[in-house]
Amino acid sequence: MTNPLLEDLALPAFDRIQPDQVLPAVDTCLARYRARVEELVAAAADAPSWETLMAPLEAEEAALERAWGPVTHLHSVADSEALREVYQQALDRITDFSSELGQHRGLFEALKRLRDSAAFAALRADQKAVIEHELRDFELSGVALEEPARTRFRDISRELAQLETAFEQAVMDATDAYVRPLKEEELLGIPESERAVLAQAAKDHELEGHALTLQFPVYNAVITYAEDRNLRFEAYRAFGTRASDQGPQAGQFDNGPRIEQIMALRHEAAQLLGYDNPAMLSLATKMAPTPDRVLGFLRDIVTRARPGAERELADLADFGREHGIDELQPWDVPFLSEKLRLARYQLSDEELKPYFPLPRVLAGLFELTESLFGVRVRERAGVPVWHGDVRYYELVDADERVVAAFYLDAYARARKRGGAWMDVCRTRFRHSDGLERPVAYLTCNFAPPVGGKAALLTHDDVTTMFHEFGHGLHHMLTEVEARGVSGISGVEWDAVELPSQFMENFCWTRVGLDRITAHVDTGAQMPDDLYQRLLATRHFHAGLFLVRQLEFGLFDFRLHLEFEPSRGARVLELLEQIRAEVSVLRPPSWHRFPMSFGHVFAGGYAAGYYSYLWAEVLSADAYAAFEAAGILDADTGLRFRREVLAVGGSRPALSSFTAFRGREPEVDALLQSYGLAA
Template sequence: MLDFSDLPRFDLIQPEHVKPAITQLLADGRALVEKLTDDSTPATWADFAGALSAGLEGFGRAWGVVGHLHSVNDVPAWREAYNEMLPEVSRFYTELGQNLKLFDKYRALRKSAEYSTLTAEQQKIVDNEVRDFRLGGAELPEDQKPRFQAIMEELSQLSAKFSENILDATNAFAEIVSDESLLAGLPDYAKDAAREAAEKAGVEGWKFTLHAPSYGPLMQYAENRDLRARMYRAYATRAAEIDNGYSKPEWDNGPLIKRILELKAEDAQMLGFNNFAEVSLYTKMADTPAQVLDFLRDMAKKAKPFAEKDIAELKAFAKDELGITDFQPWDAAYASEKLMQARYAFSEQEVKQYFTEPKVIAGLFQVIESLFTVKVKEDKAPVWHEDVRFYRIETPAGELVGQFYMDLYARETKRGGAWMDEARSRKRTATGIQKPIAYLNCNFARPVAGKPATFTHDEVITLFHETGHGLHHLLARGEEMGVSGIHGVEWDAVELPSQFMENYCWEWDVLQGMTAHADTGETLPRVLYDKMLAARNFQSGMMTVRQIEFSIFDMRLHYEFDPKGTSTVMDVIDEVRREVAVLIPPEWHRFPNSFSHIFGGGYAAGYYSYKWAEVLSADCYAAFEEAGDPFDPVVGKRFLEEILSRGGERPALENFKAFRGREPSPDALLRHSGMIAA
């Protein structure tokens, strides 16, 4: 774990290495801070700020490996190793954020004559550090700092426990089906996967779980309504207090949510903010919680009439064509698939057969190469699982740009969802440029029955999305780690590159190059593509208000909600649903208990970022549409230079305006979503 000479040694790193390695790095880090804050150390870039960044990089990389393995290989030994050191790591970062001597050095550098001679990247890092010290509690009275540190440590532990509870609850449930007639409607790939899962578990029949590759197809295709209802209830009550027959009281995330909100409110109050939403927005593009709520409600106002039309059509179709007179949420995915088939004469299952993994990966790489004038090649590295692959990005001349791991399949020991993370950042060193490395993680169904894996179109979009995050990290051109790639980028602009890349999943020429039918090898037929395109905005109103529902709920929790008051978290989401939702779940649904983005991740008072960044990304893609070519070389070069490679060197709004020549407009997003005329 202490070998930082090149790639992480996943072939050798073991859980028992974590404590001694991290303990040593923490000691080294504290010694470095002691040295750099001494009066004899000048408050210059080279002697202080640059030296601190370089000196702490190894610690960040090592702990990043531990966190990564906790996410992708959550076996008891790795969970224990991670959780044992998590409080120590949180304490160290809190100490850094509260160290007044460090703060004084940065302020002295900010006021010095040298500051004006620093590069734009270096100036931005110094400015960010001065800002972040306030958020880290550096200006608190000495007698309050221990309490603030305790809050940070407890929050990090609660966040990890929240995600672990979801994973444990997800893994605990299994629906074993012994009568194949109950699986009517399910595609063969879903039944094959369930059969393999049952064989692996040593049981007869078909095993279905709450993991995405198993749960999703069952809800979408299974004709048996009782089966869908059981699966829905099991999924909706994960990590909750509801008696669902498989969960445990210690997995209930309800008390954790209450405690997390209490601590964040206390954190905000100690720092002089009115609420945690203000803390969150202090480093984002948006200015105030009220501005965010106005933005969301304005989008809801535009989208809700389309959502109401969507749900009315769905319920009418379910009643008239499927005989479902008492429409329930567990009917939504099934009825929607049937309606889409009836309206557009195709199904996602039909489309899925064309998106075979080798062609999708090759097509993705072709898009990257065409847009950004690079080459993507297979590479070799130690990996944490046999499914993981490793690639390198090169310039046309063969110079290394960056490298990335790709871990695509779902596993019981891997947290759900899809995400990008960094293994190493780009920076200038004494010997040249250190090249960045990224992790790209998804949860797709693995190959079954000896055939290559096939992806739904939504999964292809997910892959492009996470690759967009990866490119933001890998195509950075900065030389200072603190603002390289995604570092220093406002959270509500981080999703811009990822959502931008999604657009290429709808381009005919791209799809021709990334499809080959699993049985025939035929590329996607034009007639099927035209149906997909016609269905692109199928239920876009419903999907939009769903995202807005989550975003308003998140913002209100961290802006207006009193966790010590009489109202509950469920009261808040019920109010939000009455305001914007068109499909209301049962009262026993416990969505907040698995809302890991805001309670187990970094999106607290920031979930709106997805919709905010959608406006930015749609507007950026509109520049290519206006040029008449999704691969226009002039526009592509400008996008790379003004947005993608800039990292956090300058404010995201400046990046956007440098690319588009104006402020952002929501028109492109509304047009792409079919909510205003083209």
């Protein structure tokens, strides 16, 4: 065989992969997978077992990952014209295949027989979880419904997809349609780097000079820096009324009627699947058990964060009065906040960066990993990679066993997608020939080293590194043997950020920082004054940030929970109720943020926006266990490894958390980390 994507290798042969191998490899895998499914479904007519049904399916999934995983990875980090072309074609084939598989009634029935068989009870917990997740996903795709509900559900899904796309399109059109030229004197206060953004905006619209548009970086430059209060007001009004019946583009791109249609269809779809409303449906795949728990959780934080937010606002209003703004308005808040932050802390990336040379940060991160979780990280040379900067590391257990590995691709460069992420290269699972070891890709976009010195990271970069490494640990330290719930697979998505956000905490504590800082020239650790200012920026306006998140979270969740066909979505009425309860500075009545709330009406966050805070509570509360026992306490670390990292999606995240913490999550630690604890 000459196609490396089809070889059964421990690691991808990055030195031999070529674009012309992609389509043949994907076609071969899909054809074999398809034939295998038919074979297995036929054989499962009586008494299917894990070995005769689920294990062979997991093996096909792994084969597809071996062929397709390296291709998606290369598409992200080493793209080329030739690769992009075959990538898109292969992706279409894989997408078609997975929707075909997701609608396969025969496979669904076979899995049901397996779950209802006597053999099911004897399976391991992870195997049971895989089968239950599969069945749940089949049910949520509508495949289990009888006619005419099945066809109606399919029609709704199609219509919803179109409406959600139209929603997003309207926001984009409204954003693109607005442009307002700026006079020279209106630029007062806006720094040079931000003026360049405004100049580019003008150029994009074939104008001279500078312009305000509603692209976020442009809007942000004006609302944050412009001294001209009327200009800030205009920007705020245009941005806050995008795609609505208000503001300078009133009625042109109005998403209001679309929201009504989306909500009615979501409600009907949920009821077809047997749920009271779309909020209940959303929770079927999440950690939060009931709507009451979600609402109780959000309201608890409202009660406890609001006084802090009120103090911050009063403080800001005082600061505003000193600067000639007698009555604070929403369009003054980003402007005054930025001024206040600079006046108080004067913290810049340039001051921090010399303390964070990448080699030192990595060495500290690896030391922490060893003391907390009992695994050593060691580099291994000679592994095929896609670029000379890429490093390969192994995780070695106390008994010198290699348990997992990861690639680190740290620096920004051409033909590499921006941002940072953890992706799966190999998933751990037990197969007929033994055990596959987990391997991860950690990708960042740090500024590369210059002048022969080590690369220097910003504090933001450092927390990003820790965040992605946390996802990596979740993937790599899994001990699960059933593929579908191994590592991060099958973990509820309001809990999947627990290990990643947990790791970030070490970048904010003295003990953690002492391990990862050494001045690039002197080797000195971060002075205390600098550390205190860094910490203060974490807490700065945390209350105002939280009440905003709470307003979004409550609005999204109650909208989906309380929808009734007879009275419609009541978007504005509901928003007013929530603002009365949550907001410390009420936006004007003409403000229309829901009409551009793409997360919820066009993205995957319907009745799920609360997840951001939910996951943060889990990570803060888990970290508090370390603070109580000693940040580097090995017993607590090993318990975290065993109860959270090792178990993946093999049991509910709430059970894992409770097993680690000895109780259910509490919000105190979150408020503490924001500096808002009473």
